[in-house]
Every structure is written in structure tokens, then in C-alpha cells.
Amino acid sequence: MSDGLADGYDLVIFDLDGVIYLIDKPIPGAAEAVGRLRASGTSVAYATNNASRRAGDVASLLTGMGVPAEPGEVLTSAGAAAAVLARRLPAGAPVLVVGADALRAEVTDAGLTPVSTAEEKPEAVVQGFGPDVGWKVLTEAALAVRAGATWVATNTDRTLPSPRGPLPGNGSLVAVLRTALDREPDLVVGKPQPGLFTTAASVSGAERPLAVGDRLDTDIQGAVGAGMDCVLVLTGVSGPADLLAAPPERRPTFVADNLGGLFRAADDARLPLDAGSAGGWRVTVEGDRARLDGSGDPITALRLLCSATWNGVPVTGVEPVSPDAAALLDSWGL
Template structure:
């Protein structure tokens, strides 16, 4: 067996936005990482909170980017939400859909009737991300929830990563209804809820799955809740400063700059690290000093050991020029 991080796991569960691609552009190295895992016998799954595409469409998108995928390997919050609603209402029930056509299709395929007006007496409102979501459908949703419809959210991601920077995500759209209704959704389906992870592991018959994501508040927290090891990659939303301040329920087992970290020795990606090449950290009470030079991710792994033990990220200082540059690049 090849001796690297991924070799200890029989299933790799990839998040998509910020891990494999940014909107419609593949992240360098993603296709190569997936193909290498497949060649080594590791099963692949893709679990995404983005409810704007169906599983078959996601697989087509990935394949077009050079990342191999089949619809059976893709789990979306849209499909999971529609299936969950169908478990709790009568077949054919009207469901008001706030989101993209993909979400309407999932609701329809679950044996329910998609509607877009509160006057249709929907028994549930299902809200997912859609680039065309606007005031009119949000107003209908508010009326339906006030009339007693159960409010399901596919996910609560505040932002979506993009090549131009973070964009408003479904959580930002949910905030509109949250403000109007002065309440939270009744059910949140996607990450950080563990269902997408556990469903992927069950479908693959995996005993040692590894979740790979770019967001601490969804991907990593969801993996922790599912009892799975996780790898945070720094190609999307969460950055070094976020990781240093992460509470226990959002701490990954590993961190890497990108998916190439899957093929590093596990002890060179594990977080926190007791010692690393090139860097040292000296703790002085409630403060810590970073010294040396080397891979910034190694410095991050080392520093997590003190920040997760009580040192505030703002109380880290530098004792070398390289350390100063690293901390500055992290916003510290």
C-alpha cells in the first residue's frame, strides 16, 4: 500500500465548490488527485450543499472539467431535501420551491408537486440556492410559512466561493426570510448536518471514509458530527486565521494547501503538529512567538497547537522576517 495520507482511507468524500472547482473553473490538481485515488483503489463520492444542480448535471459538469464522476457518486442537498420532505408528507403534496430548476426537478421526482404560490396551500417550503431567486418567490415563501408550511433549507452556507471572491450563498437568502419571519428554518438538510456524509459512506460500503472540504462551518463540522476524519484544503472559503480560531467541533484531522496534501505523509498534514521542519513556536503565558521559515502550512499546523490550547490568534507575534510575512498574509 502506498504510504500517504489517503492510503489509510477507503473512500474520499469531496466537497465541490472551493475544493474541486470555483463556480465553473476547475481548481488546479483536482482531476489528477481524483484519478490517482481511483487508480489506487479508493472509492470516490462528491457531497455538495449547492442545490442549483442535479446529480447528473454535476457529474456532467465535473466530467467536462476533466474530473471523472458518475451521477451515483454525487450527493446534493437538493436531492436529500426533496427525499426528506417526501418522507413526511403525502404523495403529490404541493411544495413551494425557492431555488433553481434543479430543486424543482428533485421535488417532482420525489413524487411531490412543485408550486410557486402560497395560494396553492403548500405543506412545505423548500429553499435552496438559485441565482434567479428574488423578492417575489421569497414573499410567497414567507406567506406560506406563516400559514403553517414546514420550512426546509437545503443548507445555510452564507457564501459561495468564486474566482472573484466569496458571493452570497443560500444562507444569505435564508437570512431574508429569517428577518421577515423572525424565526429559523424548521429543518436544515445539508452540511453541517451529517446526513450527506453518512449516506455517501453507506452507499460505498466504506469503513474508513475521509471528508475533504474548504469550509470549517459546513464540511469539517459535518464530518466531525459524522465521526469521520477530515482534511481542510485552503483553496476555498476558510483560511488560516479561521483554522487557528476554530472551536473543537470544527477542527479537521488534517490541513493542506490543496488536494496534493492527500499524497503527503499523514504526519506532515496532521493538525495540530508538535514540531515541523523550519518553524518553532515559543509560548509565553497567553502569548506565542513564531520563528523560522519554511512551508506556511507547516507553521499553521504548529500554531494550532497553541491557539487550540488557549492562545488567541491576535496574541501571536513573529521573531523572523518569514514569520512576519506569514502572519501578515493571514491577517494577523
């Protein structure tokens, strides 16, 4: 047995957007990482806030990218939202769907009746991401909620990662209704709520699951809330500056450049690194300043600096000493 980070876990739960792919393009090394886990006997699951695809469609997309997946390994916020509504509403109850066809299909499969207008007197509004969501359906949703319909959001991700940069996500669309209604949704189903993680672990029978995500405010916070160890990979939304500023409920167990970090030693990724110096880097803390000197692996520098900022040094107090430190902090936007 090797001493890789993932070897200490019996299930790895992956987020998708920003971890395995960006919209519809695989992230380099993702297929190889998942294949390596499967070859070692480690179970794999996928938990996504994106409500625009059904589990079977996600599995087909992954398989087409060289990442073999079964529908039963995929948990989506669309399916979770429909299941929640099915438990709360009588069979056949009308539900106004704001989102993609995948969300409408999940509502139908849950034994409820998808509708499109407030005049159809929906008992609930379920809102998920859809690239064609526009003013007309948002208007109907606002009218329905004002009339007393329960408002359920699949997730509140502000952005979606893409090869072109962050794009508006479902949270941005939820914000439209939040502004119009001057209130919050009655329920948010997806991450950072822990349900997708705990369900994945329960379905697989895992005793020691590991979550992997690219967003501190959803993936990592959800895993922390579920009591799971977790890895932040820097291939999606959250970057080093975000990690340095993370509050306790959004602090991952490990950090890695990409999924290759799952097969390196756990102690080379664990957060924070309190040694003061390691791998050619040194961090000196003086009051509200943390000075970074030296040169080496950026992840090591990040782990050292997390020790400083998570213990009270403001991110604005991080300063470079060496030229390599200056270049690194500049690349992080600091």
C-alpha cells in the same frame, strides 16, 4: 503501497465548490488528484450543499472538467431535501420551491408537487440556492411559512467561493426569510448536518471514509459530527486565520494547501503539531502569547500555531519574530 495520507482510507468524500472547482472553473490539480485516487482503487464520492444542480448535471460538469464521475457518486442537498419531504408529506403534496430548476425537478421526482405561490396552500417551503431567486418568490415563501408551511433549507452556507471572491450563498437568502419571519428554518438538510457524509459512506460500503472540504462551518463540522476523519484544503472559503480560531467541533484531522496533500505523508498534515518546532519554524508560548520564529513551509507553521491557539492562546496573541514569520502572518490577515 505508498504512505500517502489517502492510503489509510477506502473512500474519499469530496466537497465540490472550493475543493474541485470554483463555480464552473476547475481548481488546478483536482482532476489529477481524483484520477490518482481512482487508479489506486480508492472509491470516490461527492457531497455538495449547492442545490442548483442535480446529481446527473454535477457528474456531467465534473466529467467535462476531466474529473470522471457517475450520478450515483454525487449527493446534493437538493436531492436530500426532496427525499426528506417525501418521507414527511403525503404523495402529491404541494411544496413551494425557492431555488433553481434543479430543486424543483428533485421535488417532482420525489412524488411531490412544486408550486410557486402561497395561494396554492403549500404544505412545505423548500429553499435552496438559485442565482435568480428574488423578492417575489421570497415573499411567497414568507407568506406560506406564516400560514403554517414547514420551512426546510437545503443548507445555510453564507457564501459561495468563486474566482472573484466569496459570493452570497443560500445562507444569505435564508437570512432574508429569517429576518422577515423572526424564526429559524424547521430543518436544515445539508452540511453541517452529517447526513450527506453518512449516506455516501453507506452507499459505497466504506468502513474508513475520509472527507475533504474547504469550509470549517459546513464540511469539517459535518464530518466531525459524522465521526469521520477530514481534511481542510485551503483552496476555498476557510483560511489559516479561521483554522487557528476553530472551536473543537470544527477542527479537521488534517490540513493541506490543496488536494496534492492527499498524497503526502499523513504525519506532515496532521493537526495539531505539538512539537514546538519543526521544518525551520519555532513557536514559543508565553502566557497568552504565541511567538512564531524561523522560516519554512507555511503548513508546518500553521500546524504548530494550531497547537497554541487550540490550547488557549487567542489568535490575537499570535506574534511574529522573524521577517518571514511577519510576512506569513500578514498573508493570513493576522
